[in-house]
Amino acid sequence: MTMADYDIxxxxxGPGGYTAAIRAAQLGLKAAVVERxxxxxxxxxxxxxxxxxxxxxxxxxxxxxxxxxxGIDLSGKAKPNIAAIVKRSRGIAERMNGGVGMLLKKNKxxxxxxQAKLTxxxxxxVGAPDxxxxxxxxxxxxxxxxxxxxxxxxVIIATGARPRVLPGLEPxxxxxxxxxxxxxxxxAPKSLAIVGSGAIGVEFASFYAAMGTEVTVVEMVxxxxxxxxxxxxxxxxxxxxxxxIAFRTGTKIEGAELSKKGVTLSLARGDTLDVERxxxxxxxxxxxxxxxxEALGIALEQGLIPTTGAGATTVKGVYAIxxxxxxxxxxxxxxxxxxxxxEAIAGEAVHPMNKDRIPGCTYCDPQVASIGLTEAQAKEAGxxxxxxxxxxxxxxxxxxxxxxxxxxxxxxxxxxxxxxGAHLAGPEVTELIHxxxxxxxxxxxxxxxxxxxxxxxxxxxxxxxAVMAAYGRAVNI
Numbered sequence: 004m005t006m007a008d009y010d011i012x013x014x015x016x017g018p019g020g021y022t023a024a025i026r027a028a029q030l031g032l033k034a035a036v037v038e039r040x041x042x043x044x045x046x047x048x049x050x051x052x053x054x055x056x057x058x059x060x061x062x063x064x065x066x067x068x069x070x071x072x073x074g075i076d077l078s079g080k081a082k083p084n085i086a087a088i089v090k091r092s093r094g095i096a097e098r099m100n101g102g103v104g105m106l107l108k109k110n111k112x113x114x115x116x117x118q119a120k121l122t123x124x125x126x127x128x129v130g131a132p133d134x135x136x137x138x139x140x141x142x143x144x145x146x147x148x149x150x151x152x153x154x155x156x157x158v159i160i161a162t163g164a165r166p167r168v169l170p171g172l173e174p175x176x177x178x179x180x181x182x183x184x185x186x187x188x189x190x191a192p193k194s195l196a197i198v199g200s201g202a203i204g205v206e207f208a209s210f211y212a213a214m215g216t217e218v219t220v221v222e223m224v225x226x227x228x229x230x231x232x233x234x235x236x237x238x239x240x241x242x243x244x245x246x247x248i249a250f251r252t253g254t255k256i257e258g259a260e261l262s263k264k265g266v267t268l269s270l271a272r273g274d275t276l277d278v279e280r281x282x283x284x285x286x287x288x289x290x291x292x293x294x295x296x297e298a299l300g301i302a303l304e305q306g307l308i309p310t311t312g313a314g315a316t317t318v319k320g321v322y323a324i325x326x327x328x329x330x331x332x333x334x335x336x337x338x339x340x341x342x343x344x345x346e347a348i349a350g351e352a353v354h355p356m357n358k359d360r361i362p363g364c365t366y367c368d369p370q371v372a373s374i375g376l377t378e379a380q381a382k383e384a385g386x387x388x389x390x391x392x393x394x395x396x397x398x399x400x401x402x403x404x405x406x407x408x409x410x411x412x413x414x415x416x417x418x419x420x421x422x423x424g425a426h427l428a429g430p431e432v433t434e435l436i437h438x439x440x441x442x443x444x445x446x447x448x449x450x451x452x453x454x455x456x457x458x459x460x461x462x463x464x465x466x467x468x469a470v471m472a473a474y475g476r477a478v479n480i
Contacts, residue, residue, distance in 0.1 A: 007154040008035075008153045008155060009033050009034060009035050009155040009156075010027065010032035010034065010157065011024070011155055011159060011345065011348065012034070012035050012037060012115075012127050012153060012158050012159070013027075013034065013161055014037045014121075014127065014158065014160050014294070015038065015044065015162040015290075015325075016038030016041070016042040016043065016114070017043065017045060017046055017161060017334070018043075018044055018046050018047075018338050018341075019044075019161040019163075019324045019326075020038070020162075020341070021036060021043070021112075022342065023161060023341035023342075023344060024107065024110070025106060025107070026346070027348075028110040030351070032345075032348075034112050035112060035113040035114070035148070035153065035155070036107060036112060036113070037115045037116075037117065037118075037119040037127060037129055038115075039117055040132065041100055042100050042103040042104050042114070042144065043096075043099050043100045043102075043103040044163050044334075046334040048096045048099070048100055049183055049186060052095060052096060052099050053096045054182075054186065054207075054210075056091060056095045057088055057092045058209065058210055058366050058368070060083070060088045060091065061083075061210045061368070062213075062368060064082075064214075065213055068081050072405060073405065083213075083214050083215070085189070085191050085214065086189075089186070089187050089188065092186065101144075108144075108146075113148055115129050115147065115151075115153060116129075116143045116144075116148070116149065117149070117150045118130055118131065118133060118293065120293060120294060120295045121294055121295040121296070121299055121321065122298075123299070124158070124299065124321055125154055125320050126152065126153075126154055127152070127154070129150050129151060130150050133293060157321075157348050158322065159341075159345075160308065160323040161325050161337065161341065162290040162327055163289075163326045163337075164289050164326035164327070164332055166182055166284075166287055167285050169198065169283055171256070171257075172198060172281065172283045172285075175261060177189075178261050178265065179261075179266060179281045179283060180281065181282070181283055182207070185282050191211060192211070192216055192265075192279035192280040193279050194219075194265070194277075194278040195217070195218050195219070195278055195279065195280050195282065196218075196220075196266070196276055196280075197219070197281075198221050198282065198285055199220075199221075200220050200221075200229070201228065201284065201286060202228075202363070202365040203284040204222075204284035205227065205239070205365055205371075206367050207282055207284060208248050209367035209368050212246050213246075213368070217247070219249040219251060220248060220250050221254050221256060221270070221276070222250065223254065226240070227239060227240050227250055228365065231371060231377070232373065233378070234378070234426070235371060235373070235412065235428050238410055238428050239369070240252075242369055243367070246368070251270065254271060254272060255271040256268050256270060256271070257271050265278050265279040265280065266279075266280070266281045268281065287332055289306055289329075290327065291306065291308065291327055296308070299318050299321065300317065301317055307329045308328055310328050312356065313343055313344055313347035313353060314328070314344035315347075322348070324337055324344050325337030328340070331361055331363060333361065335361070335362075336356075340356065359423075360375065360444055361374070362374040362437065362440050364436065365433075369406075369408060369428055370427075370428070370429065370430065370432045370433050371432065371433075372426075372427045372433045372435065373424075373426040373427065374424070374425050374439055374440050374443065375414070375422070375423050375425060375439075375443060376414060376423050376424040377426065378390060378412075380424075381423055381424060386416055386417075386423065387416070388417055389416075389417045389449075389473045389474065390412065390413070390414055390473060391413045391415075391470055392410060392411065392412045392469060392472055393410070393465050393469040393472050393477060393479075394410050395408060395409030395410065395430070395462070397480045398464055398468075398479070399459075399464075400464070401462055404430065406429070409427070409432065410427070410429065411425075411426075411466055411469040412425070412426040412427075412469060413425050413466075413470055413473055414426075414473075415449055415473055419448070420448030420450065421446065422439065422447060422448070423443075425443075427465075429462070429465070431462060432462075435462065435463055449470055449474055452467065452470045453471055453476070468480070
């Protein structure tokens with residue numbers, strides 16, 4: 004019997020893909036990653052990281068524009084340099100890309116450069132990509148393996164996702180953008196419409212509003228950030244409106260007409276919206292094309308690859324992780340699935356992933372972070388609940404920072420004391436949500452959280468106060 008070239012071949016070098024390959028190497032398995040465009044995937048190159056770099060620039064600009072409130076005199080008005088902001092963001096993306104390459108090299112994982120197709124279980128044919136790379140593109144790492152046919156005992160598909168293109172809002176030059184174009188503008192447009200008010204849309208709204216752009220967000224459902232708790236959505240709409248962002252909720256776009264000056268959007272309400280640029284931010288769609296799935300006998304379900312809890316597909320030896328397996332389409336979910344999948348392949352005992360315990364974050368200003376059930380979902384599930392809320396304006400550290408607009412909301416099962424949901428809006432809440440994630444994973448009740456000593460003064464105290472509020476014990480309000 005001919006030995007395979009590898010124990011595991013991973014198709015896709017994003018967060019899920021490179022994590023799977025490195026975990027395989029740690030477990031003594033010979034692994035390779037096939038990548039056609041950029042190590043680190045969308046996350047490091049065109050998503051999570053470069054957007055945060057640009058949002059950090061927006062945050063710094065906002066602080067400088069309000070320096071007088073902190074007793075600091077800055078002569079002249081601080082203003083953005085879009086070219087410099089984009090250059091910094093792209094430089095950080097390149098650094099992350101190179102870092103992934105070094106991690107793979109350190110762990111002795113081979114990188115095969117090109118587009119992969121499964122021609123049989125365990126057989127991967129790698130050839131030239133059938134799509135142009137996003138520019139600017141980091142160069143292929145040194146020492147990559149070339150096109151050819153490779154074999155493995157196990158193949159993990161981790162090809163991620165791309166922007167969803169809505170009919171009539173296809174990317175057009177410098178008029179209609181996806182997040183690719185929005186991350187490398189030559190200048191900030193005077194006016195901008197963003198279609199979709201999920202995490203991507205609201206983050207770009209926050210950035211461009213800080214740059215001085217007149218931003219309007221158009222959302223088909225009746226509230227922004229529709230995946231979040233309704234109270235958080237309402238709070239965030241008011242907070243963002245104070246920053247000059249306009250919202251058209253419950254509004255469907257029926258068409259877009261290009262002009263020399265920009266784009267005219269036809270709205271279902273019968274009116275129009277004239278803007279210089281449009282960002283289509285209506286979510287993402289899985290990259291499942293060209294992989295040879297149909298010939299293998301893997302049938303997609305709503306454009307996604309169905310799997311068991313450890314990533315196994317309906318074909319023995321073929322696995323799938325990350326965005327291509329469905330919501331939530333988040334890098335940290337892909338990374339966790341990667342470890343579980345590889346450990347299961349290696350015969351390790353794995354603890355199943357609970358999707359209700361995956362935190363989600365939106366890095367606008369103010370930030371949003373949540374985990375578990377919303378209040379409405381808990382009630383729909385027939386749970387008897389206790390709800391606690393605490394405002395940031397009663398938190399000493401938030402007041403001292405001059406950033407006291409926010410809220411913390413927690414939801415407990417009234418019968419068991421189980422924490423089943425936590426929802427935060429305010430400064431740096433994306434750095435707090437892991438506390439609730441840990442509590443949920445450890446199956447903590449309100450008693451353990453209340454008995455935990457939180458440092459003072461910190462923003463984290465809003466978490467404990469919200470928990471105490473659920474049980475009538477809040478002190479500072």
